[in-house]
Amino acid sequence: MTFTSTTAVDLAAGIAAGDFSAREVTTAFLDRIAETDGELNAFLAVDTPGALATADAVDAARAAGEPLGPLAGVPVAVKDVITTEGLATTCGSRILEGWVPPYDATVTANLRRAGAVIIGKTNMDEFAMGSSTENSAFGPARNPWDTNLIPGGSSGGSAVAVAARQSPLSIGTDTGGSIRQPAAMTGVVGVKPTYGGVSRYGLVALASSLDQAGPFATTVADAAALHAVMAGHDPKDSTSIDAPVPPVVAAAANGDVTGMRIGVVKQLTGEGFQREVREHFQKSLDLLAAAGAEIVEVSCPHFEYALAAYYLILPSECSSNLAKFDAIRYGLRVGDDGERSVEQVMAMTREAGFGPEVKRRIMLGTYALSSGYYDAYYGQAQKVRTLIARDFAQAFEVADVLATPTAPTTAFPIGEKVDDPLSMYLQDIATIPANLAGVPGMSLPVGLDDKGLPVGLQFMAPAMADDRLYTTGAALEAAVGWEARP
Amino acid sequence: MGGPTVTFEQAVAKYDPVLGLEVHVELNTETKMFCGCPTTFGGAPNSQVCPVCLGLPGSLPVVNADAVASAMRIGLALNCRIAPWSRFARKNYFYPDMPKNYQISQYDEPIAVDGYLDVDVEGETYRIGIERAHMEEDTGKSLHMGGSTGRIHGADYSLVDYNRAGIPLIEIVTKPITGTGDKAPEVARAYVTALRDLLRALQVSDVRMEQGSLRCDANVSLRPSPEAVFGTRTETKNVNSLRSVERAVRYEIERQADVLSAGGVIVQETRHWHEDTGRTTAGRTKEEAEDYRYFPEPDLAPVAASEEWVEQLRATLPEPPAQRRARLQQDWGFTDLEMRDVVNAEAVDLIEQTVAAGASAAGAKKWWLGELARRSNDSGVALADLGIDPDGVARIETLIAQGSLNDKMARQVIDGILAGEGTADEVVASRGLVLVSDDGALTAAVDEAIAANPDVADKVRGGKVAAVGALVGAVMKATRGQADAGRVRELLLEKLGVEG
Numbered sequence: 001m002t003f004t005s006t007t008a009v010d011l012a013a014g015i016a017a018g019d020f021s022a023r024e025v026t027t028a029f030l031d032r033i034a035e036t037d038g039e040l041n042a043f044l045a046v047d048t049p050g051a052l053a054t055a056d057a058v059d060a061a062r063a064a065g066e067p068l069g070p071l072a073g074v075p076v077a078v079k080d081v082i083t084t085e086g087l088a089t090t091c092g093s094r095i096l097e098g099w100v101p102p103y104d105a106t107v108t109a110n111l112r113r114a115g116a117v118i119i120g121k122t123n124m125d126e127f128a129m130g131s132s133t134e135n136s137a138f139g140p141a142r143n144p145w146d147t148n149l150i151p152g153g154s155s156g157g158s159a160v161a162v163a164a165r166q167s168p169l170s171i172g173t174d175t176g177g178s179i180r181q182p183a184a185m186t187g188v189v190g191v192k193p194t195y196g197g198v199s200r201y202g203l204v205a206l207a208s209s210l211d212q213a214g215p216f217a218t219t220v221a222d223a224a225a226l227h228a229v230m231a232g233h234d235p236k237d238s239t240s241i242d243a244p245v246p247p248v249v250a251a252a253a254n255g256d257v258t259g260m261r262i263g264v265v266k267q268l269t270g271e272g273f274q275r276e277v278r279e280h281f282q283k284s285l286d287l288l289a290a291a292g293a294e295i296v297e298v299s300c301p302h303f304e305y306a307l308a309a310y311y312l313i314l315p316s317e318c319s320s321n322l323a324k325f326d327a328i329r330y331g332l333r334v335g336d337d338g339e340r341s342v343e344q345v346m347a348m349t350r351e352a353g354f355g356p357e358v359k360r361r362i363m364l365g366t367y368a369l370s371s372g373y374y375d376a377y378y379g380q381a382q383k384v385r386t387l388i389a390r391d392f393a394q395a396f397e398v399a400d401v402l403a404t405p406t407a408p409t410t411a412f413p414i415g416e417k418v419d420d421p422l423s424m425y426l427q428d429i430a431t432i433p434a435n436l437a438g439v440p441g442m443s444l445p446v447g448l449d450d451k452g453l454p455v456g457l458q459f460m461a462p463a464m465a466d467d468r469l470y471t472t473g474a475a476l477e478a479a480v481g482w483e484a485r486p
Numbered sequence: 487m488g489g490p491t492v493t494f495e496q497a498v499a500k501y502d503p504v505l506g507l508e509v510h511v512e513l514n515t516e517t518k519m520f521c522g523c524p525t526t527f528g529g530a531p532n533s534q535v536c537p538v539c540l541g542l543p544g545s546l547p548v549v550n551a552d553a554v555a556s557a558m559r560i561g562l563a564l565n566c567r568i569a570p571w572s573r574f575a576r577k578n579y580f581y582p583d584m585p586k587n588y589q590i591s592q593y594d595e596p597i598a599v600d601g602y603l604d605v606d607v608e609g610e611t612y613r614i615g616i617e618r619a620h621m622e623e624d625t626g627k628s629l630h631m632g633g634s635t636g637r638i639h640g641a642d643y644s645l646v647d648y649n650r651a652g653i654p655l656i657e658i659v660t661k662p663i664t665g666t667g668d669k670a671p672e673v674a675r676a677y678v679t680a681l682r683d684l685l686r687a688l689q690v691s692d693v694r695m696e697q698g699s700l701r702c703d704a705n706v707s708l709r710p711s712p713e714a715v716f717g718t719r720t721e722t723k724n725v726n727s728l729r730s731v732e733r734a735v736r737y738e739i740e741r742q743a744d745v746l747s748a749g750g751v752i753v754q755e756t757r758h759w760h761e762d763t764g765r766t767t768a769g770r771t772k773e774e775a776e777d778y779r780y781f782p783e784p785d786l787a788p789v790a791a792s793e794e795w796v797e798q799l800r801a802t803l804p805e806p807p808a809q810r811r812a813r814l815q816q817d818w819g820f821t822d823l824e825m826r827d828v829v830n831a832e833a834v835d836l837i838e839q840t841v842a843a844g845a846s847a848a849g850a851k852k853w854w855l856g857e858l859a860r861r862s863n864d865s866g867v868a869l870a871d872l873g874i875d876p877d878g879v880a881r882i883e884t885l886i887a888q889g890s891l892n893d894k895m896a897r898q899v900i901d902g903i904l905a906g907e908g909t910a911d912e913v914v915a916s917r918g919l920v921l922v923s924d925d926g927a928l929t930a931a932v933d934e935a936i937a938a939n940p941d942v943a944d945k946v947r948g949g950k951v952a953a954v955g956a957l958v959g960a961v962m963k964a965t966r967g968q969a970d971a972g973r974v975r976e977l978l979l980e981k982l983g984v985e986g
Contacts, residue, residue: 083542083543083544091543101537101542102537102542103537103542103545201545202544202545203544204544205785207784208784236546236548237546237548238546238547238549238785238787239784239785239786319779320578320588323578323580323586324543324585324586324587326580326587328646329540329585330542338643342582342644343580346580366779369578369779369780369781370777370779371777374779374780
């Protein structure tokens with residue numbers, strides 16, 4: 001069998017059954033990375049010795065008859081914004097180049113406990129700021145469907161790793177669409193869980209109130225398997241929800257949408273969305289209706305202010321979160337000649353270490369939080385956030401799940417939007433509301449555009465009803481019969 | 487630059503001072519405000535740190551419930567209202583000893599608001615309004631190496647110790663204190679003293695100003711009359727002793743009066759108190775001040791204290807210090823003056839515990855305010871830290887009362903205890919400190935003393951009883967101080983046929 005075209009669920013089952021070893025599986029994916037990553041640049045670090053050691057430990061445990069974790073021996077690629085003890089974590093930034101965290105993120109620890117093989121750290125827009133992975137300090141990741149195109153972002157490396165079968169599973173983070181949009185661009189499944197569903201401990205913060213880690217996979221069932229392992233209450237994260245993980249694996253296995261009400265958000269269809277995106281969205285709704293779902297229209301009038309509110313809240317939080325990168329304790333240090341003041345060294349380091357998009361957002365946020373401007377900007381944005389949450393609450397009174405296209409367009413050429421931040425920001429128009437309200441969202445591939453590039457559809461569900469995403473996702477996945485590969 | 491030419495008396499005759507005091511208290515919780523690191527003072531640099539208090543990328547804070555409880559108890563003891571809902575906020579500014587370059591603090595939603603503390607100055611009670619008490623985390627400490635001053639200017643390089651980073655702090659802010667007139671400096675000192683005593687009684691802090699576990703910033707402004715609007719204020723920092731609080735306020739009143747009298751204006755600025763010169767110097771002005779860009783801390787949930795919790799904590803409040811002092815004074819039978827000495831020596835708790843361990847109040851006071859206070863002064867070590875505890879002092883008192891020790895031997899016992907030789911009884915045993923009052927053992931020494939000093943013996947026989955002192959001294963010398971002097975005197979007089 002070809003390990004690199006086998007699902008994660010089947011790989012885990014095969015390893016557990018002794019049909020093949022974790023080492024064989026891991027080696028196959030390491031080989032695949034070696035073959036392809038020169039071109040794709042999905043990985044910032046590949047941990048060959050660590051991955052093989054974990055694989056061997058799984059094989060030894062199995063041979064000894066010890067119980068295996070649910071993902072034992074299955075490779076997982078981790079976005080380079082999540083700390084991994086002993087393995088460099090750069091956040092795609094020069095300012096952290098070479099920093100080796102002395103501790104594991106809770107997500108990382110959860111992966112290890114499940115027996116997963118951490119195969120490497122994936123490329124990303126610097127500090128998760130971007131929608132194309134072009135803002136990585138270590139060069140852009142490339143879309144395996146067409147390497148002249150962006151793979152989306154900011155979790156572009158994780159999306160590419162799964163789309164190009166360099167890893168059966170990967171982890172991304174989503175602050176405004178950074179899992180869902182690259183999933184759509186690369187034709188894979190990507191999920192942003194409920195805010196608080198997955199611990200943020202060890203996730204290097206972009207915007208604390210919006211960030212959430214989640215899974216990438218090639219199937220809805222694989223995504224559920226990883227989601228179940230990642231999630232759960234963590235006392236180290238005060239915003240973590242103390243409740244059982246929603247039954248995502250069972251939901252993905254069920255996939256019955258009979259009688260489910262699927263709400264189409266009026267404000268996120270039509271104008272501004274590429275023709276094929278609209279067409280595939282409509283076709284998907286027809287398939288869901290045919291599978292027994294009820295399609296209803298919902299109105300979320302305040303979604304139109306979501307992007308503006310997001311670009312006040314995010315930079316504000318990020319300006320504070322990124323203040324710690326100051327050359328004093330770790331990472332890059334520039335200009336320390338024994339003469340310059342500490343303030344000068346801090347400033348020179350931040351000037352040299354941060355890329356333009358990071359600086360842009362730090363300045364925006366610093367301004368928005370300034371004395372005299374706070375109420376007009378941050379305060380006002382928080383009010384919009386409340387209104388958006390209210391829109392969701394009302395929509396979920398008439399619909400069990402909401403559906404929108406994931407992104408306005410399919411993948412675009414590298415370099416096309418890099419000098420046009422606003423048009424880049426518009427990529428997240430449909431995904432940002434879920435982050436502002438803390439509700440979960442999933443993107444899955446539903447078709448190809450005229451150029452043969454994947455189109456994604458997004459489901460959103462009420463907080464802690466992540467399982468509904470997997471129910472509708474599994475139903476639509478089966479109905480679409482997605483077979484396309486890059 | 488010379489000091490103010492206006493005297494304090496002139497200053498307060500011409501202007502009405504308004505004070506505002508901000509006190510930072512380090513809590514004595516086992517662990518830090520937002521992580522599990524220990525809070526003990528004096529550890530090796532950077533030995534009490536973790537990803538959270540170092541602010542490493544990805545780490546997150548978790549609120550220490552014990553610290554919240556302490557904050558609420560402080561609020562309650564200061565007669566504050568406990569907010570049913572309070573929130574942490576980030577105070578953003580860059581400084582190398584601040585690991586995240588923001589401090590987690592509270593801004594517009596503090597845990598406790600609107601209280602008061604009554605303080606007495608020379609028989610008059612002043613009610614000091616409390617604006618708020620809020621929770622925050624301490625910063626690390628910068629150490630400037632090389633150079634001659636130990637200050638940042640001229641240093642070769644700097645090191646940062648993050649052991650203190652994340653230690654829970656409570657900041658207690660008064661409302662503007664008016665109506666104190668020429669008593670302003672004394673009121674400021676009395677307030678900080680009363681607050682310190684209250685915090686100590688609550689057992690929430692070590693309240694050691696010299697170790698920085700209690701720190702005070704003094705805001706001072708002057709206005710032409712009590713009816714006028716407040717003048718521009720300055721904030722004096724680095725006021726690290728009770729005496730400094732009084733001196734710094736007094737100095738700032740004089741300095742501002744000097745400026746105003748000369749037609750100048752007061753600049754809103756922070757000023758630094760210098761203990762050595764007794765002056766303040768200018769720091770940052772308002773224009774240079776940081777914009778802290780406060781916003782709600784998104785990594786923490788709001789603190790919502792239930793009424794049950796508040797009432798539970800209220801039930802744990804100790805007797806107010808002033809009330810307790812009055813009660814103890816009566817129990818002990820001390821005069822006002824004696825009690826003031828005890829309070830000033832910070833010996834109230836020690837004496838209370840010594841009495842509880844079996845000593846008389848007078849005996850306990852004698853040792854703590856006498857011999858031990860002297861040693862405390864000589865060594866600069868606080869009474870409570872000398873190395874002898876109330877049980878030890880009580881035991882010594884008991885041995886004296888039993889006639890097993892005299893005062894001189896008791897001092898040797900103290901020497902032994904302070905030298906780490908063990909308990910009072912162990913020191914007595916190991917040093918062979920046995921008071922000789924056994925007549926058999928003393929008789930020989932008494933006879934020798936009489937034989938060696940026939941002239942003195944005759945004087946005594948002749949009726950000059952007071953002269954027996956010289957013979958007592960001789961016996962004491964011969965017995966290396968271990969004789970019961972009273973019994974020696976009796977024996978001598980007996981031998982010499984004189985009625986004592």
